[in-house]
Amino acid sequence: MCKTCKENPVIIIQGNKPLCKGCFMKYFEKKVFWTIRQYNLIDKKDIIAVGVSGGKDSLTLLYLLNKVLTPQKTKFFGLLIDEGIKGYRNITIEDAKKFCKENGIELKIISYKKEFGNTLDEMLKQKKINACALCGVLRRYLINKYARKYGATKIATGHNLDDEAQSILMNQLKGNMAFSAKLGPKTGVLTHDQFIPRIKPLYFLTEKETTTFSKLKNLPVTFIECPNHKDSFRDEVGKMLSNLEAKYPGTKQSVVNSLLQVLPSLAKQFKGQKIGTCKKCKEPAAKDLCKVCELLKR
Numbered sequence: 001m002c003k004t005c006k007e008n009p010v011i012i013i014q015g016n017k018p019l020c021k022g023c024f025m026k027y028f029e030k031k032v033f034w035t036i037r038q039y040n041l042i043d044k045k046d047i048i049a050v051g052v053s054g055g056k057d058s059l060t061l062l063y064l065l066n067k068v069l070t071p072q073k074t075k076f077f078g079l080l081i082d083e084g085i086k087g088y089r090n091i092t093i094e095d096a097k098k099f100c101k102e103n104g105i106e107l108k109i110i111s112y113k114k115e116f117g118n119t120l121d122e123m124l125k126q127k128k129i130n131a132c133a134l135c136g137v138l139r140r141y142l143i144n145k146y147a148r149k150y151g152a153t154k155i156a157t158g159h160n161l162d163d164e165a166q167s168i169l170m171n172q173l174k175g176n177m178a179f180s181a182k183l184g185p186k187t188g189v190l191t192h193d194q195f196i197p198r199i200k201p202l203y204f205l206t207e208k209e210t211t212t213f214s215k216l217k218n219l220p221v222t223f224i225e226c227p228n229h230k231d232s233f234r235d236e237v238g239k240m241l242s243n244l245e246a247k248y249p250g251t252k253q254s255v256v257n258s259l260l261q262v263l264p265s266l267a268k269q270f271k272g273q274k275i276g277t278c279k280k281c282k283e284p285a286a287k288d289l290c291k292v293c294e295l296l297k298r
């Protein structure tokens, strides 16, 4: 029975609490709006580029941001990166287009093919390289570049609690604490005038909760996974975390909480990192060339 109103439950949320449809929808929206306020994610004058993939997280995010930003007249638009992954991205793009059209939201689409000359599928055929390692670098680069080009002051992404717990553990397992310093509901350790800060309004909601929300709201989501995901380190860490969560509920939340506890000191430690400008493309870079120009050179 629903903990709050005694109706039939549709989900058991964090903390082992069963909730009915009405109470769950209220809980979900409240938590997102609380995160936005608590962490000062959005200022009225901001222009928000919402990273859209067409999946459940990004369409849930777009739905909620539309609900909160439109009445207060804060500008926002969807920004979709088309990597060119056959049988996957071509499907989710259609979902994103449909949602944006129905809700009158502007959607800008940038493709690897146009920007880099090849789709991700074509690049992977030419070179043996981990798909996600390459794809992640290229996608982050394009999102930042085009969000800035279109005048955005913040980039909102649909990362949820599961994604964050995975990132924290991946960094820990690879000894990349400098990367963890960039996590949290609002990023911004690395400062460079070309870097657009990133915000994660779904930060405290689990994957199961966003999936349930998107289904109950009837968002046009096709539940498919990128064919490259199963070969990734993230997938392996994700499975490990889910196994632990099943045995010890609250594990994912604890991983995220521990990061939040040490984040201020981590941020302090890594704040001094110098970020320069890529000699070739003029985007932010830690070395002479940014990661993308280095990868494309190779």
Ligand code: SF4
Binding pocket: 083, 131, 132, 133, 135, 136, 226, 227, 228, 229, 232
């Ligand atoms: S799973 Fe990997 S290859 Fe697929 S979209 Fe995500 S980062 Fe790119």
Ligand SMILES: [Zn+2]
Binding pocket: 002, 003, 004, 005, 006, 007, 019, 020, 021, 022, 023, 024
């Ligand atoms: Zn209820």
Ligand SMILES: [Zn+2]
Binding pocket: 278, 279, 280, 281, 282, 283, 285, 289, 290, 291, 292, 293, 294
């Ligand atoms: Zn570059």
